[in-house]
Amino acid sequence: MKQIFAKIGDKKCTIVIGANAIRHFSFNRLGASGFVVVADMRAKKHLASIFGLLVKKLGKNLIVIEIKNGERAKNIATVERICRIMARSNCDRDAVIISFGGGVVGDIAGFSASIYHRCIRYVHIPTTLLAQVDSSIGGKTGVNLPEGKNLMGSIYQPSAVIMDTSALKTLPKQEINNGLAEAIKYGVIGDKALFRFLERNALRRDAHFFQHIIVQSCIFKLSVVKKDERETNLRYILNYGHTMGHAIEAASQYRIPHGKAIALGMIYEGYLAVVFGSFPYNDWVRQTNLLKRICAPSDVAVRPPSLIDFFRRDKKSTCGEPRFVFPSRIGSVARHRGLYLHAVPRDALYREFQVVNDMKI
CATH class of the missing domain: 1.20.1090.10 (Dehydroquinate synthase-like - alpha domain)
Structure with a gap:
């Protein structure tokens, strides 16, 4: 297990990398009033055991919002849906959003966190190699417009990034190539x-x-x-x-x-x-x-x-x-x-x- 402690601007971020990283991360230290998991439907299905462990660790005060996989879901309507569900559930400024899935889910969840109640904390749990090597790091969030990619967004750093490398075992070849x-x-x-x-080591694919x-x-x-x-x-x-x-x-x-x-x-x-x-x-x-x-x-x-x-x-x-x-x-x-x-x-x-x-x- 590898831990990296980063300070970007005035924001501190803990990055945990390794097999079973979710099991080793303490969510209690976030002091959240509740958790909102924004989950990629496909990742939730294919990584059922990892997602089940996450739900168990987060406890009862939990909302799960599923979104479709892919860039076509990365739009302002999806962000509005997330924010309205949170508002109807009376989520306050101490709530924490958690993304579970690839880069699309991370961008959507991060952008939602940056604008709900004028910003609440969020945590990335990237499940694709692309998200683990790239999009979950650095705080870029956002959605697409019909006129182009990532035209609406913000730079807002996560509180933590949990990279469970055991999630990579189920990835198809194209998803691995995206990250490489x-x-x-x-x-x-x-x-x-x-x-x-x-x-x-171009052809290696081991842990x-x-x-x-x-x-x-x-x-x-x-x-x-x-x-x-x-x-x-x-x-x-x-x-x-x-x-x-x-x-x-x-x-x-x-x-x-x-x-x-x-x-x-x-x-x-x-x-x-x-x-x-x-x-x-x-x-x-x-x-x-x-x-x-x-x-x-x-x-x-x-x-x-x-x-x-x-x-x-x-x-x-x-x-x-x-x-x-x-x-x-x-x-x-x-x-x-x-x-x-x-x-x-x-x-x-x-x-x-x-x-x-x-x-x-």
Whole structure:
């Protein structure tokens, strides 16, 4: 069992990582007047024994709200439903929301906590590899709008994150790949040791493998978020591959899995970095080969014209011009005049993305 104690801004967060982590966590220390569990319906069903243990530990003063799995549930109507159930149940400011499921549930539950009674505490129990290595850490919460992904949200830190790695045993291959894509991202932008570990162990799926990449991913992400919680500059590096990836997800109406979209995003954005002179071609090839081995993104072709509107609405864009994170080598990112975001004209996007398409990666 690994514990990490983090202080981000004025908020303290305990992160527990390991098999049977829920069993070892004391919920009594939260001093809650009651608990509201926002649970992914599929996770609740497939992880019945873990969920049952959670319910037993939380006691009688408990509300369980089930929501559907997937990005289509990540909307303001779902948040309103949660808040209204809590209001009708007379939940006060000492109530604690607990998310149980993947990143979608975590985003919804965290956003609900950030606005109910102008903020109450919340705890993440992420049950997917993606949520454990990425979305449960850092305090980003939010929902989608028809116009794009994560356009409404807040930055609000959880009180605790409980990562029970035994939950990963039931995950399908695509869900594992979703998380590994984000772990590769951390390796490319700042942790070359993690990247090398993934290169050497790309096909491993044992408990020690998962524990290592989860711990290293959390440590790296926390090191960034502590320095730039509100995403004014440094934290933007965590968006490598995501400008393109989120646009691909939204344009496909979320039929393309997150991991595959982010893997594609890193391939295309990495190639832009090669063209603009910051990323060595050989490092781009190493990154691309690892993504292909783990995430198999090659059966999706990117068509820039269908993505332009999503680029314009991306939070990193300025005056409608998309900006991207460029690696400088494996384990490092490039800065331009002190900034980590690089503007790319539309004609260059069209031209270089077509070059990558023609490579038939």
